[in-house]
Amino acid sequence: MNMVMRSDLDQWWRNAVIYQVYPRSFNDTNGDGLGDLAGIIEKIDYLHELGVDAIWISPFYPSPQADAGYDVADYFDINPEYGSLDEARELISRAHAVGMKVIIDVVPNHSSDQHEWFQEALRAGHDSPERARYIFRHSVGEPPNNWGSMFGGPAWSKVEPLTGREEDRDWWYLHLFAPEQPDFDWNNADVHQLFTDYLRFWCDLGVDGFRVDVAHGLVKADGLPDDLRGSDRWVDGDRDPDVFDSGPMFDQDGVHEIYREWRNVLNEYGRDRMLVAEAWVDPPSRGALYVREEEMSQAFNFDYLKCGWRPARLRTIIDQTLREMNNVGAPVTWVLSNHDVVRHTSRFGFDPEHSTEAGIGLGDPQPDRELGLRRGLAMTLFTFGLPGSVYIYQGEELGLPEVTDMPDDARQDPTWLRTGYQVRGRDGCRVPLPWKANPADTGFGAHPWLPQPADWHEFAAERQEDDPQSVLNFYRAMTARRRHYDLGHGDFEWVAYDNNEVLVVRNGKITLALNMTSEPAVIPGQYSIVIASGTCDHVSGGVELAANTAAWLS
Structure with missing residues (x-):
């Protein structure tokens, strides 16, 4: 496969294994039920041993x-619940000392309604320079257009209840997410300056990159035209993932000017500073536009995340994304789980056509936990054998499933409230991690911010540490072998097989095999077994791979 040449072909992020830390749920050092920066510092060696x-x-x-x-009140400080800027500096220094880079989340589509700029805008009144930083519009009786919030309900809220002033009657502000998250107006020079200042501030502290939240949403279509989808982005408590993030508020061409501006800022610090786009766009050719050399370094491959346990779809997505990324000389960035979706070990525990877009809760159909884990590990091993960069979402290295029995009154995701208690939301994948095997306290005190299931201690890192068959040690072995065979820098070639539900790929010296059938499959040839997610044995003429299992062969 011919590769488009770029000046950054040797940069670290092109083949990196990157671990997502959701700090509120990662590691709590003071027993208040919230994770903190000190907790991340405490686990630097754990992450290093994991091989990220x-x-x-x-x-x-x-x-x-x-x-x-994701409702930011100050872009230049640390939430006191999590720690301090001094601890952030220590975290970055400790990570760098063991050879790990640090990426942080930038949230440029919206701020908190408690951000000083929005509070100034409310005080200043309409047609003021302060309000020009956000999207305020005048409309009598009804919202300025029919846009819906991603969390349910309309995307517009009235200004008058916030100010109590008669002159604000019939004025509205836009929030593509919660009302507490007003959207910036990226036509405003102050907004551009805020975020170039932000990039320099955190680069000066030593940050190596930025994950760009809602990267496809910053620029809205001229005139803010109505959305053909209408104001209810959730229909009967569910959504179509292929069109949910579409419309005149997303993937406008103007976003690319912003990222070219940011790339120029980061270049002041060298080509080692990276940007990764959270851009839910279709088709893959649109996603490739975000990772042209003068813009971002990576874009999450959400088409891969969404394709599920469907071999034909998986094959198509791999081919499409490899082709489109190659066209711009960018690596594919593989991802299976994150803080916004049901954990893949639970998604794979359903029939492939079953939707989990609304989350899973009490009274909902429940996944087959054993099947989900088996398929989840198989898909993970196959994914880690592909060329490019891969992401791990915290807890997947422990084999954590989605928490599907959370009491509804414990839920905190704004989607749950905004949809009138129809959509369970994302709390099930955000439950604090179990570090200790103590059933009364797995490491987050007596009252973690989201309740942990009664069996959570059985997944504890402490319990898995010395078990050679544990999921944790499987992940450690997988990342070590990936590095040993340099698979991230490798290449890709399909190997013909007589069953199209068995995917076989050659990457350098390694052959990847993924058996997506319900029966054993024999991979013909004289192979050594490098690593397997399940039962894999030598048989006459080849290697037999159990159902729902993957292996690397050499």
Whole structure:
């Protein structure tokens, strides 16, 4: 496969294994039920032993926590619940000392309604320079257009209840997410300056990269036209993942000018500083636009995440994304789980056509936990054998399933409230990690911010540490072998097989095999077994791979 040449072909992020830390749920050092920066520092050696090249830390800024930190009140400080800037410096220094990079979340589409700019805008009144930083519009009786919030309900809220002033009657502000998250107006020069200042501030502290939240949403279509989808982005408590993030508020061409501007800022610090796009866009050719050399370094491959246990779809997505990324000389960035989706070990425990877009809760159909884990480990091993960069979501290295029996009154995701208690939301994948095998306290005190299931201690890292058959040690072996065979820098070639539900790929010296059938499959040839997610044995003429199992062969 011919590769488009770029000047950054040797950069660390092109083949990195990156671990997502969701700080509120990662590690709690003071027993208050919330993870903290000290907890990340405490686990630097654990992450290093896991074999990751970098950590991505979800928002840790001062925030009222209307959306778990994605409502930022101050882009230049640390939430006191999590720690301090001094601890952030120590974290970055400790990570660098063991050879790991640090990526942080930047949230540029919206701020918190408690950000000083929005509070100034409310005080200043309409047609003021302060309000020009956000998207305010005048409309009598009804919202300015029919856009819906991603969390349910309309995307517009009235200004008058916030100010109590008659002159604000019939004025509205836009929030694609919660009302507490007003959208910036990226036509405003102050907004551009805020974020170039932000990039320099955190680069000066030593940050190596930025994951860009809602990267496809910053620029809205001229005139803010109505959305053909209408104001209810959730229909009967569910959504179509292929069109949910589409419309005149997403993937406008103007976003690319912003990222070219950011790339120029980061270049002041060298080509080692990276950007990764959270851009839910279709088709893959649109996603490739975000990772042209003068823009971002990576874009999450959400088509891969969404394709499920469907071999034909998986094959198509792999071919499409490899082709489109190759066209711009960018690596594919593989991902199976994150803080916004049901954990893949639970998604794979359903029939492939079953939707988990709304989350899983009490009274919902439940996944087959054993099947989900078996398929999840198989898909993970196959994914880690592909060329490019891969992401681990915290806890997947422990084999954690989605928490599907959370009491509804414990849920904190704004989607749950905004959809009138129809959509369970994302709390099930955000439950604090179990570090200790103590059933009364797995490491988050007596009252973690989201309740842990009664059996959570059985997944504890402490319990898995010395078990050679544990999921944790499987992940450690997988990352070590991936590095040994340099698979991230490798290549890709399909190997013909007589059953199209068995995927076989050659990457350098390694043959990847994924058996997506319900019966054993024999991979013909004289192979050594490098690593397997399940039963894999030599038989006459080849290697027999159990159902729902993957292996690397050499």
